[in-house]
Amino acid sequence: MSEPSARELSLVVHEIYASIQGESSFAGVPCAFVRTTGCDLRCSWCDTPHAFHGGTRMPRAEVVERALAFGTPLVEVTGGEPLLQPGAVPLLRELCDAGRTVLLETGGHLDVSRVDPRVHKIVDVKAPGSGESHKNRWENLRHLSVRDELKFVLLDRGDYEWMRGLIAERALDRLGPRLLASPVHGALAPAELVRWVLADRLLVRVNLQLHKYIWGADTQGV
């Protein structure tokens, strides 16, 4: 095995904290979060622009130690965009080695093929309302399994119809990963989305951001 590069040995981290998991099939479960700094996308509805800049460069070993210290069964690596940093893939592996259930939130535009197969990958599919749908990396679909989840964040009816068309066109409901349909908080009413999903009998999981209902939309580090 080749020596790790210096860039893999540390990560620029925005915050490390414990809360409950707000989204995905793990919603409601106590979770430690590692939020990395930096993202090369600019989704119109992004709710973490504070993680675009700043942060602190930390040895990877310290990131692991701090994440595990919370003693939660789940650890999520999120951002920003974690996969921009060479240290993210080994970090995910080490968290798995420590016996935790590990989640990765990624924007869906970067290669996920090197991510440890034990990691539950939650991969965004950017709908047109994000302004970034031309960046979706469709090759990633080949590297997803039943433990992974595809997340559509939906701004409006147009995004919903785009998602519905894509599920049919690419048979995403038969591919394996769970499909999450997540209304943009404050822009698309969850009840409206639920009505559309029921009317179309769409096999998606409506995904609300629990943490925003508990602590409010703009709170960080909870």
Ligand code: SF4
């Ligand atoms: S990929 Fe995530 S962090 Fe980056 S701009 Fe989009 S929502 Fe924000």
